[in-house]
Amino acid sequence: MGALLLMIGGLIIGWVPIQFATELAIIGGSFTVIGLVFAVMVFLTGAFVMARPEMSTVFGVIGIALSILSLIGALGGLFVGMLIGIAGGNLCVAWRHPDPDQGTTTSTGTGSPDAGANEDVQFSWQGDQ
Template sequence: MATQNGQDDAGSQPTRFESQWDQLTTGFGTRWNRFNVWRTQRPFLGGVLLCLAGILIAWVPMQILPDLLFIGGGMTGFLVIGTTFGVFVFLSGVYALYKPEHSREAGVVGVVLSILSLFGSLGGLLFGMLFGIIGGNLCFAWRPDDERDDEDDASEPGRVETVRSRLLEQLRDVAGAVSGRLRNGVEAITGGESDE
């Protein structure tokens, strides 16, 4: 019986391993799918860029601030302000990810604080400021899918499309008249050359 149980245990090992692997991969697949659904319902790239910008903006003064706090100096206030700007830029990115319906406001705050961080922390060596401006604009421009669908279903053209279509018609008329005159001029020139 011991050998039979030993054979049964040896025979069931691969199936046990396969079932555990299937459970692991199935769990990973569902988690990844849930993450993708969560990611598409918010300004993900804009929020991540704002968080990265906040880290870069706060990193620069945090390298100098501990030494100046110990020694004391006139630059301490600017470095504290730079660190505060970095923290608030990071928090605006987190807020845009957490509350996507307020992403426009979070984007504006992120852009303004990223620009102001130039005075307190050199804008995170300018890379933090650049990432903050890009991330804030992405958060500002992001709209939920249902708002995009509503704009696509608009039946009547707006004022901009009406003016655009009028301008295109006038441009076609002018281009047709110019091309007709050019054609007549070329024919006149080529006809004059054949007479000689």
């Protein structure tokens, strides 16, 4: 879901420079090019998260930074694209790739079926141990 929001945010961020490209081209549209570059990069961070979900934290942080920087060239997609990109990046940072080894619990041989069941429980707010 975070990757999809990053991609939608990138499209909205890119919409603003495209709409004003003709007016800014007369003046000298370096900001148009910068806005389009940020839009493409935010969109690509969402695509990279879909391609490599185990690196979602890294691409999420990059997506958040690029969404904020899109204020420079594209007004952040009139702030809507920036907010959607930030929300998508936050979801990518918060998401953890499921570990296939965590799903199977082995019996410890103590005779009680629940003896090892509570050993693997860890909540995200407790941190890594």
